[in-house]
Amino acid sequence: MVEAVMLLVPFILLVFLLLEAFRREVFQVVLTHITCTEVRARALGERKEEIDLETQRFLTSALGSALGHDIKENSHKEFQRVTEPAELRWLQVGNRPGGLSEIWLRYEQFIGFDSKEKRKHHQEITKRCLFPFS
Numbered sequence: 001m002v003e004a005v006m007l008l009v010p011f012i013l014l015v016f017l018l019l020e021a022f023r024r025e026v027f028q029v030v031l032t033h034i035t036c037t038e039v040r041a042r043a044l045g046e047r048k049e050e051i052d053l054e055t056q057r058f059l060t061s062a063l064g065s066a067l068g069h070d071i072k073e074n075s076h077k078e079f080q081r082v083t084e085p086a087e088l089r090w091l092q093v094g095n096r097p098g099g100l101s102e103i104w105l106r107y108e109q110f111i112g113f114d115s116k117e118k119r120k121h122h123q124e125i126t127k128r129c130l131f132p133f134s
Helices: 002-043 048-063 065-074 085-091
Strands: 075-082 098-115 118-131
Touching: 002 048, 002 075, 002 098, 002 118, 048 065, 065 075, 065 098
Parallel strands: none
Antiparallel strands: 075 098, 098 118
C-alpha cells in the first residue's frame, strides 16, 4: 500500500505537468494563427469588425465556445505599422518593414508553485507576426 501511494503522487504530478505542457502548446498554435491571420487581413484591407468576427469563429471552433470566449476576453491584441527595420531588431521577427501584429495571453496554471518569494500560478504567452507587404 505504501509503495502504491509513493508511486501515485509522482504519477499525478507528471500527468499535470504533461497536461500543462500540452495546453501551452495548443494556446501557442492558436495565438500564432490569430496573429498571422489578423496582420494578413489588415494588409489586404479587411475591416476590423470582420477580423474580430473571424477570430471569434476560429476560437470557438478550435477551443469550444466557453474557452474561446475566455481567450478572447483575456488576451490583448495590438497592431502597428513599422517603417524602419531597426525598430524590429529587438522583436526578432524579421528585418523588412510592414505590419506587425502582437497578441498577449495570460492564463492560470493547473498547479501553482513558489518562485523568488512569490507564488507563480499564471503563464504568459506573447506571439508576434510580421507581414512585410502591408
